[in-house]
Amino acid sequence: MRTTCTRLTALLLGSAAVVTLASGCGAGDDGKTVTVNIGYQSKTINTVTAGTLLRDRGTFEAELAELGKAKGVTYKVEWKDFAAGPPLTAQMLAGQVDIGSMGDAPILVNGSKTRDHADVKSELIAVTGYNLRGSLNQVVVPTDSPAATIADLRGQVVSTSVGSAAHGMLATGLASAGMTLDDVQVLGQDPAVGASALQGGQVAALAQFVPWPQKLVFDGSARLLHDGGAAGIATFHAVVANEQFGVEHPDVVAAFLTAQRKTTDYLNQNPLAAALQVAEATGLPPEVVYLYNGPNGLVNFDPTIKPQLVTALGELLPFLQSLGALSDLDLGEFVDDRYLRTVYGDEYDAAVASVAAPAPLTGADTVCGGAVDGLATASEVWFADAETTAVAKTPTCLLRRIGAESAAVRAAYVPDHGTGIRLFAEAATWVSDPAAGPDDRLLPFAIRADAQQYAAAHPGATVLDYQAALTAR
Known part of the structure; x- marks a missing residue:
C-alpha cells in the first residue's frame, strides 16, 4: 500500500x-x-x-x-x-x-x-x-466570418486553452503567416466556455482540441479556418x-x-x-x-x-x-x-x-462499383434509417449514393482533397473539376481558401457549396 x-x-x-x-x-x-x-x-x-x-x-x-x-x-x-x-x-x-x-x-x-x-x-x-499530421487541433470561426486565412485574425480575440497543444498550434499557425501570438488577443478559456463565446459572438475564433472545433462545424455555427496539420507536427x-x-x-x-x-x-x-x-x-x-x-x-x-x-x-x-x-x-x-x-x-x-490506420474504411461501392480501400478518397454516409453506414470509392461516388437514396442523411464523411483529413461533406467547400475522371470530378476541401486556390489553378474548375455539388454529381 x-x-x-x-x-x-x-x-x-x-x-x-x-x-x-x-x-x-x-x-x-x-x-x-x-x-x-x-x-x-x-x-x-x-x-x-x-x-x-x-x-x-x-x-x-x-x-x-x-x-x-x-x-x-x-x-x-x-x-x-x-x-x-x-x-x-x-x-x-x-x-x-x-x-x-x-x-x-x-x-x-x-x-x-x-x-x-x-x-x-x-x-x-x-x-x-x-494524429501524425496534428489535425486534432484546429481553428474555427463563425460561418459568416470574413476571415479567409489565419492571417485575417490579426487584432482579433481568439479563445484557446492556455498552455494546451491547441495554444501551441495557434502560435505555429500564426508564425506561418508571419505573425506571433502578440498579433492577436488570446483569451484563455476552457473548451466549452470558448465554444459558447464563439457562438455568442464574443470572440472571433476558437483554437481548440477534439472534439470542440468539429462539434461547432457540425452544429452549423462555425467553419474551419486553419487545420493544425498544416505544421506537420504530431x-x-x-x-x-x-x-x-x-x-x-x-x-x-x-x-x-x-x-x-x-x-x-x-x-x-x-x-x-x-x-x-x-x-x-x-x-x-x-x-x-x-x-x-x-x-x-x-x-x-x-x-x-x-x-x-x-x-x-x-x-x-x-x-x-x-x-x-x-x-x-x-x-x-x-x-x-x-x-x-x-x-x-x-x-x-x-x-x-506501425503507423497504419488501425480502422481503415473498406467495403464495396454499390453505386460506382468496385472495392473501397483507399485512404485518399474513401468516403462514408450514415443514413438516418440505417443501422450501418454505406461506403463509396470517392467523394463523387458518395454524392451519387446520397442522391440515389430517399432517406435522410445523419452525416456524410469525405477526405479533404489536399490533406486527406476526414470532414463532414455538408461542411466542405466543393470544387467541380471537369478535367478529372467521371468518378473524381467533385472534390471536397475542408478550408474555403484551399478550394478557391485549387479552382484558380485549374482552368474550368468552379467552387460549389454542398447542395450545388449534390446537383452536379
Missing part, C-alpha cells in the same frame, strides 16, 4: 491550486482493499479508450476482479472526470489520482510539476490516440501514472493497460457501436464522435508509444517553457514503456513501428 501522504501546493500554468491530502491513500483500512483513482476527460474523445469507453464497458474492473481473486485483494475503482488536463494534474499532485489521461501539452506540464515530489512523480506509460493524448503507485502495484497498472488495449481493439473493430456508446455516455453528437473515432477517422487509437510522438513532445517543450508553464523535463526518464512491453510481449516492437 502507499505509505506517504503529503500536503502540496500545486502551481499550474500560473494558477495556484492548494490541495490537502487525506490519509489512507491507496489501500483500505483492512489492508486488503486497494482503491485505484482514475482521472479522465469524458468529453475529450481522443482519450475514450482510457476513460469514457473503458469506464462504460467495465473492462478495467473485470481485469481487477480476476487479479483480486488471485491475490486475495479487493480492488475499488474511483473514476474522476475533468474538463481538461491542468485540474487533473492538480489532483495528481495532491495524490488523489493514480492514473490519468490528457493531451500532450498538459502531459509535459504534469511530468515537470510532479518530478520533484517522489510520492507523486508521474511517468508517461501509454498513448490513447494520435499531436496525441496519453496516459500518465504515479510512479510510486506503479512500484507498489505494478499488476494494477498492467491490468489497466490490458483493459485499455482490449478497449482499443473493440473500438477499432466496432467503430460505429463504440461511437454510439461514447455519445450516449457524454451527450456529444454521435456523428461528431464518429468523425474522429470512426474508420479513417482523425484519431488513430493505439496504446503504443511511437518515437514520432516522443519527438513531437520535444518540439512542444520550448513553447511551454516560453510561457513559463514548466521547467525542463527529461523525456528519456519520463517516458516509460515497460508496462506496455509486459502487456504486448513480443508483439510490441512491431506494433510501435
Whole structure:
C-alpha cells in the first residue's frame, strides 16, 4: 500500500491550486482493499479508450476482479472526470489520482510539476490516440466570418486553452503567416466556455482540441479556418501514472493497460457501436464522435508509444517553457514503456513501428462499383434509417449514393482533397473539376481558401457549396 501522504501546493500554468491530502491513500483500512483513482476527460474523445469507453464497458474492473481473486485483494475503482488536463494534474499532485489521461501539452506540464515530489512523480506509460499530421487541433470561426486565412485574425480575440497543444498550434499557425501570438488577443478559456463565446459572438475564433472545433462545424455555427496539420507536427493524448503507485502495484497498472488495449481493439473493430456508446455516455453528437473515432477517422487509437510522438513532445517543450508553464523535463526518464512491453510481449516492437490506420474504411461501392480501400478518397454516409453506414470509392461516388437514396442523411464523411483529413461533406467547400475522371470530378476541401486556390489553378474548375455539388454529381 502507499505509505506517504503529503500536503502540496500545486502551481499550474500560473494558477495556484492548494490541495490537502487525506490519509489512507491507496489501500483500505483492512489492508486488503486497494482503491485505484482514475482521472479522465469524458468529453475529450481522443482519450475514450482510457476513460469514457473503458469506464462504460467495465473492462478495467473485470481485469481487477480476476487479479483480486488471485491475490486475495479487493480492488475499488474511483473514476474522476475533468474538463481538461491542468485540474487533473492538480489532483495528481495532491495524490488523489493514480492514473490519468490528457493531451500532450498538459502531459509535459504534469511530468515537470510532479518530478520533484517522489510520492507523486508521474511517468508517461501509454498513448490513447494520435494524429501524425496534428489535425486534432484546429481553428474555427463563425460561418459568416470574413476571415479567409489565419492571417485575417490579426487584432482579433481568439479563445484557446492556455498552455494546451491547441495554444501551441495557434502560435505555429500564426508564425506561418508571419505573425506571433502578440498579433492577436488570446483569451484563455476552457473548451466549452470558448465554444459558447464563439457562438455568442464574443470572440472571433476558437483554437481548440477534439472534439470542440468539429462539434461547432457540425452544429452549423462555425467553419474551419486553419487545420493544425498544416505544421506537420504530431499531436496525441496519453496516459500518465504515479510512479510510486506503479512500484507498489505494478499488476494494477498492467491490468489497466490490458483493459485499455482490449478497449482499443473493440473500438477499432466496432467503430460505429463504440461511437454510439461514447455519445450516449457524454451527450456529444454521435456523428461528431464518429468523425474522429470512426474508420479513417482523425484519431488513430493505439496504446503504443511511437518515437514520432516522443519527438513531437520535444518540439512542444520550448513553447511551454516560453510561457513559463514548466521547467525542463527529461523525456528519456519520463517516458516509460515497460508496462506496455509486459502487456504486448513480443508483439510490441512491431506494433510501435506501425503507423497504419488501425480502422481503415473498406467495403464495396454499390453505386460506382468496385472495392473501397483507399485512404485518399474513401468516403462514408450514415443514413438516418440505417443501422450501418454505406461506403463509396470517392467523394463523387458518395454524392451519387446520397442522391440515389430517399432517406435522410445523419452525416456524410469525405477526405479533404489536399490533406486527406476526414470532414463532414455538408461542411466542405466543393470544387467541380471537369478535367478529372467521371468518378473524381467533385472534390471536397475542408478550408474555403484551399478550394478557391485549387479552382484558380485549374482552368474550368468552379467552387460549389454542398447542395450545388449534390446537383452536379
